[in-house]
Amino acid sequence: MATEEKPTSTETASNETTITQILDVVARAAPEIRAGLPGRRIYAEQNNPSGETPMEADIYADEMLCERLGDLDGVGEYASEERQEVIDTGSGLSVCVDPLDGSSNLKPNNTLGTILAVYDAPLPAAGSDMVAAAYVLYGATTTMITAYDDTVTEYVVQDDGEYEAVREDVTLPEDPSVYGFGGRVPEWIDSFTEYVREVESDPSMKLRYGGSMIGDVNQVLTYGGIFAYPTLTDHPEGKLRVQFEGYPVGYILETASGRSSDGEQSLMDVEKDGLHARTPVYVGNEELVERLEAALDD
Ligand code: F6P
Numbered sequence: 001m002a003t004e005e006k007p008t009s010t011e012t013a014s015n016e017t018t019i020t021q022i023l024d025v026v027a028r029a030a031p032e033i034r035a036g037l038p039g040r041r042i043y044a045e046q047n048n049p050s051g052e053t054p055m056e057a058d059i060y061a062d063e064m065l066c067e068r069l070g071d072l073d074g075v076g077e078y079a080s081e082e083r084q085e086v087i088d089t090g091s092g093l094s095v096c097v098d099p100l101d102g103s104s105n106l107k108p109n110n111t112l113g114t115i116l117a118v119y120d121a122p123l124p125a126a127g128s129d130m131v132a133a134a135y136v137l138y139g140a141t142t143t144m145i146t147a148y149d150d151t152v153t154e155y156v157v158q159d160d161g162e163y164e165a166v167r168e169d170v171t172l173p174e175d176p177s178v179y180g181f182g183g184r185v186p187e188w189i190d191s192f193t194e195y196v197r198e199v200e201s202d203p204s205m206k207l208r209y210g211g212s213m214i215g216d217v218n219q220v221l222t223y224g225g226i227f228a229y230p231t232l233t234d235h236p237e238g239k240l241r242v243q244f245e246g247y248p249v250g251y252i253l254e255t256a257s258g259r260s261s262d263g264e265q266s267l268m269d270v271e272k273d274g275l276h277a278r279t280p281v282y283v284g285n286e287e288l289v290e291r292l293e294a295a296l297d298d
Contacts, residue, residue, distance in 0.1 A: 102212020
């Protein structure tokens with residue numbers, strides 16, 4: 001990263017141009033990240049800031065995105081789930097990346113993703129500072145969902161990095177049909193368990209859970225429904241990270257006319273805390289998330 005060669009803040013490109021460039025970098029990196037996975041399905045010899053042991057693929061994707069996003073003139077800070085500290089890359093927008101969400105799915109060869117959050121503020125930022133969010137899904141095909149300028153778009157990304165919009169103005173289907181809830185069931189709190197039993201008793205709803213948040217959220221965005229990584233009896237803050245997962249997923253689902261919640265309020269209103277702070281995450285169709293909040297309140 002050539003930070004010393006970057007222009008000063010008054011010379012930086014406009015935010016709009018920078019956001020387009022950021023999304024372009026992520027889309028074009030996606031086939032390379034995907035192509036790098038086969039040889040990197042082993043654990044790295046280090047822990048990440050959350051105390052988890054990443055796969056070599058996590059490190060590979062993080063280094064690639066840090067270098068390429070950090071090289072953009074309009075990007076001033078880079079942070080990722082794999083790094084303790086924020087990297088100063090000049091002046092401009094801040095990017096937070098989960099380079100490989102759901103990397104425990106590498107071994108069983110299930111869906112993985114890359115999550116991106118763009119903030120117009122230094123990190124850690126507040127939900128209200130978010131100006132764009134996106135995720136790439138490495139499924140049977142590589143797709144990218146972006147939320148920017150009040151609209152959600154789905155792209156298909158080709159092996160050469162070219163990408164094309166396949167769905168514009170994406171919104172959650174009105175008739176929800178899927179649910180996916182993470183965490184060990186014995187560690188769910190009673191009010192959440194009761195809510196889940198109620199959802200399960202609806203004959204139009206079926207379980208779809210794959211173990212990578214972004215894959216599970218994308219099913220909800222596609223078919224309508226609800227995803228949760230809830231508060232747990234021994235971890236009230238749940239598992240997912242505010243800056244890297246909670247805010248961007250909340251932003252995308254709310255832009256797609258859904259609702260997001262930490263159990264009491266929109267994920268976008270969750271207090272910003274440390275860079276690696278966690279939050280319970282509940283996202284999906286408005287009515288399902290509202291019912292959930294009421295159930296947790298009882
Ligand atoms: O935060 C990483 C992640 O892999 C999420 O994508 C997923 O929802 C969650 O962890 C699954 O964790 P566990 O299998 O430990 O419940």
